[in-house]
Amino acid sequence: MVRFHLRFYNPHDMPSPPNMYEVFAQEAYGAFVPNAYMIKMGETPTIPANSFFDVSFDVALSDLPPPPPTTQNDESGSKFSTATIPGEPCPPDDHWDGNIDILWGNAGGTGQASYHVGTLQVCPGAGKSYIHLITGCLEDATWTIAGLCPGWSGTLVNEDYTPVVGALPPGWTGWICVSADASVPVGATCCLTIDVKCGNQVAQIELCAEACDCAVQIESSTWGWLKGLYR
Template sequence: MKSLSVKLFCLLLVVLLTTPAVAEIVVEPEDITWTTDAGIVTFQIRFHNPDPTAWADEVSCTLYAQDFGVFLPNQNEIGTYDVPPIPPDSFFDVFMEIPFDQLPPPPEVHHPWDPMKVQPYCTPDDHWDGNVDLIWAGPGGAGTIDSHLGTLLVCPTYGASEIHVVTNCVINMTYTITGVCAGFTVQLVNEDYTAAPSPLAANWSGYIRVTADATVPIGTVCCFTVNFTCGGSTIPLILCAEACDCGPISNEDLDWGRVKSLYK
């Protein structure tokens, strides 16, 4: 009996030693990016296998779109994909394309200038501002990750640009703003453009207001983060502000007021 037990133990040890380890796939918020070209938005998702020795098994993923904001429900399904096994210490990129008009409408954007008059100087911002929610599952693991990303043109010394943001938190929220670059100022304002309090009211909505002073070189891109906390959950919303050359705008044009940039 003792000899049989030793043999079984040795057999089990051999099985354990010869069974290959299986790694799990990892995706971080910065692994999801997107660009717009000719009315088509292309999403790129990078799936990582950080394990130095083991393969990661396959997973299936689905990507959903949301409005620009935080703690929001999923809306449009962007697409699905079956990710194959990934070798050790490697990655696999997935690309999904969808027409711009099949995504949730972009948020309202305000500028202190007439956008039609500065287009010869400022490149029109065609980025889709919104959120995406990635869900994956399979032998290679399971998980979900959100990415919240917007862009905004800002003309140094010409006043504030604003982008609308919505939230879906049923209790008061706190927030912090991090990563603001030198020469830029960022604040949250309410729907009536007054300064937003902290904490924010439940289901708050308003604007992220950005200005740039004369020290900011044209072409500078500043990506900062507004971190919203609802209960014990914090969601980072990233906004990339680009300093734009508005050209020779007259004082009369500066009085044009807050306008909606419908070209975005």
């Protein structure tokens, strides 16, 4: 199950009237993606002045859109899939990655908030990790990345894993690429943001990466599995 928690805040000096609200989960992780997959509809009560109202609800993971693909490679650029070693700080990543849009309104007007949230496991000193990203901007979009922690690196790359140079073309798709050097301890997390600007609108994409002690799957052979990545 995935738990969602919404907080409706009334910053005014007068009570707010009841609001109807709808919550949508979008099929892809990214920015400027159309609404789809309604997962909740409800109504808030009158909210007193300078107060708030919380809404929490659970949705089965199977009832949400599939998460975006992730992949890793080693320092030579060879692709491999990773699995965590039992008992290490990184369990299987069961976080739902995607976009959530919240729409609300009453007789006085409407509002909307969007959240783009993802997680990614990274092997310190052992290559790069990627999570797929799409943009629905119909024109060139500029982008910036912020919040990188000491020892961590991050950028955007194209579908073929080549670095993005300059603005994103209309309808761009690609990957967020994150790596950590060997100084980053296993279990450390780093939450970064990517701001994508389309015209006069800015969408902020959040990604939290966690440093894992990873096992590496190698080519099938009589040697079987490489049980640990030694460094």
